[in-house]
Amino acid sequence: MTHENARELLLDLAYGELSPAEARAVEAHLAGCEDCRAERDRIAATRQLMQGLGEEEPPGGERILLAAARQAVERPRRAPLFSWVRFATGLAILMIVGGVTMELLSARRPAVDDAEERYAERSAAAPAPGLTLEAPPVQRAPAAPPLAAAPPVQRAPAAPAYAAAPPRAKEERQARPADESASAPGDEARAAEPGGIPMPSPGAAGSASEVAVARPRAAGVAPESKGASAGPQAAASLREGAPGVGFSRQAAPAPAAAPAASRAEAADAERALPAREPARKVASRDEPAAAAGAEGAALVAEVTRLRDGGLLNEARRRPEPCPGGDTARLAWLDGLGVARRFARTGPLPAAMGAGEATRDQWYDTQGRLRYAVIEGEGPEGRFRRRILLDPAGAVRSEDPPGGAPWPRADLTLRDPAAAFWAPQRCTGR
Amino acid sequence: MPPRSRDRPARFTTRARRGDVTSDSTDEELLLRFRDGDAGAFELLMRRHRATVFTFLARLTGDRPRAEDLLQETWLRVVAAAPRWEPRARFRTWLFSVARNLATDEARRAVHRRAEPLDDPPGDGLPLAERLPAGDPGPERAAASGELRPKLLEALGSLPLPQREVFLLREQAGVPFAEIAEITGTPLPTVKSRMRYALEALQRRLLELGVEPPAASGSTGT
Structure with a gap:
């Protein structure tokens, strides 16, 4: 050698x-080569x-994890549809099995980030004071509209069905009959569950089923599959963890991350449907702010009751500091990782000057933002604005303008848990 | 009706009897047992690999809390994907791929990231001043190593990410070079180059930090 x-x-x-x-050949060489011996x-x-x-x-x-595994085996799963669309995990598998490049992986971002980025871009372009709550636009091509049916089914065996439930309605799963194989649109069209924010039922059902028809089915396995049993069990172990101060000492946050990713992608799909685009204009600025206050307070009280009852756990994050990024985040998560409250604090946009704003956002049981309070302090003083949204995401009422300027809303309309866990969005300003 | 995947019913079945798997079962056997309904097989699998994956994540990212999250996420994906598991790929390869990709995704979006793509040609990466893993080494280890451990971690942290991940996979996780090539998506010669650079860089850094090399021995372990 x-x-x-x-x-x-x-x-x-x-x-x-x-x-x-x-090995013998190399050793033989080593016997006579001091250089190589030294290197060895x-x-x-x-x-x-x-x-x-x-x-x-x-x-x-x-x-x-063990609980998730047990639940996964105890409950047979539906055959998932369009699973490849949904999850980066699938892409990881594809990389091994199918040789897909990293391009796809990097194109897959949580839908929240994309949506918020685009929202930020548009809002920056139209910096009028006041609220423009628009639906995030249709997803761009790499995310692939789920309506384009035929996923590469040949990859399906390798593509895992993600273990997260459909983003909405864990409560509904209890009510669901043993209808595991049906991936019916009816899944999504469930009526409001007890104790939730009263929603306009016909409207919700109608729009939800409209969404569901085109929406890829989530693989319904596992941790969330038994809503009732998962709740207390997960909640119990959540509570064992460190009480929310500091980050991720509890095991709980991670399950939130997992379902959240799928929810982000489900929301992905949802946004891809033009039919869902809510009204672009503020409904009416003249509506009495009392409506915002009263209904908002009702939602806050409801969610706070859940928190006090131990059904929601508090998680806090101090993301990596960076220009334009959040300095703190807080979420109230249930045992399945669904967030009912998501608050973030960060600096004001550079154009406004020095200061800080907190967006305290409250969500209904379907994971939709219904009430937001934006408050903080800017160069011209303190501001506090309350915004109430309808299930479609349009502003139903908000505090009348006036007072110190306040930053564009930059609200997280859906998937608060995903936004909570998402990496920083650093604007660099 | 949207098309469904008919290749394999992605269901956990209940055919398996508990207790059929042993600690001698291979990873793939355990995963298949889990797919077939044996949650105990998953537990075995998890206990077998969890610490290794965590160590990999913690020392790759230099961020223990984040590594904890990534670890959980990785294993939840295992649970999710098990029903569709086709034993084409080795479990360990897949496991580390998932973990590594999760860590990489985050790193790519992290603001502290210097411009360092993971697929750097060897030797071109700038050494990252990464934070050291904040892990608690445990009382015996801390006592035994004195000041050694922080220096070891510092040296490891000084490696550029492409070298660090190869070193961690080969040295700490015991993954052969060819499998590392699969996991990282880089050619085998590149993997070995990065390993060589990693070892050289570690040696240099350890010397700089005043760590005495152990007495040279005639034989090499594996």
Whole structure:
């Protein structure tokens, strides 16, 4: 064996990746080559040193995983539809099995980020004071409208169906008959569950089913499949964790991340449907602010009651600081990772000057933003504005203008949990 | 009616009997058992790999809380994907791919990221001044190593990400080079180059930090 060859193979030898014959050949060369012996020894010494690190102690949180696994096997899943559209996990599998490039993976961002980015762009372009709450526009092509049916089904065996429930209505799952195989639109068209914010039922049902027809079915497996049992169980283990101060010492947040990603992508799909685009204009600025106050207070009270009852856990984050990014985030998450409250604090846009704003957002059981309070302080003083939205995302009422200027709303219309967990969006300003 | 995947009913069946899997079962056997309804198989699988994956994530990202999240997310995806598992790919390859991609996705969006694409040609990456893993080493390890451990972590943290991930996978997770090539999506010679650079860089850095190399031995371990 030549010197160069042997030198090349020292690494393989060190890690036992040579066949016995090759190893013998290299060793034979080593016997007569001081250079290579020195290199071999250096490799060994470095390895030995670094082995002193050992392994890290994994965190707790096994219970949640085991619970998820048990629920997954106890309940047979529906055959998922369009699963490849939904989840980056599928792409990870595809990379191995199908050789798909990383391009797809990087194109897949949480829908919230994309939507908020575009919203931010448009709002920046039209910096009028006041509220323009628009639906995020139709998803761009790489995300692939789910209506374009035929996913690459040949990949389907490798593509995992993601373990998150449909984004809405965990309560509904209890009411659902043992109708696992039907991926009917009726899934989504469930009426309001007890205790939720009273919603205009016919409208909700109608629009929801309209969405559901075109919407890819979520793979309904697992952690959320038994809403009732998952709730208290997960809630119990959530409560065991550190009380919300600081980040992710509890195992709970991660399950939220998992379903949240799928919800983001489900919302993805939802936004791709032009039929869902709500009104672009503020409905009426003249509506009495009392409506905003009263109904908003009702939602806040309802959600707070859930929190006090232990059904919602508080999670806080201090994301990596960066220009334009949040300085703090808070979410109230249920046992399945659905957020009913999502608050974020961050600096004012540079154009406004120095200051800070907090957006405290409250969601109905379908995960839609219904009430938001934006308050903070800017160069011209404190501001506080309350906004009430209807289920379609249009502003139903809000505080009358006046007072100190306040930043464009930049609200998280859907998937608050995904937004809570999402990485920072740094505007660099 | 939208088309459905008919290739395989993605259901957990209940054919399996508990207790059929043992600690001698391969990863793929365990995963198939889990798919077939044995949650205990998943538990075995998880216990087998969880610490290794966590160590990989923690030392790759240098951020323990984030690694905890990534770890949970990774395993939840295993649960989710198990029904569709086709034993074409090795489980470990897939497991680390998922973990690595999750970490990479986040890193790509992180603001602190310097402009360092993960697929750097070897040696071109700037050493990242990453934060050290904030993990608690545990009382015995801390006592035994004194000041050694922070230096080891510092040296590891000084590696550019492409080298660091290869080093972690090979040295700490015990993944062969060819499998690392699959996981990272880089050619095998590149993987080995990065490993060589990693070892050299570690050696240099450790010397700079005043870490004494152990006495040279005649044989190499694996």
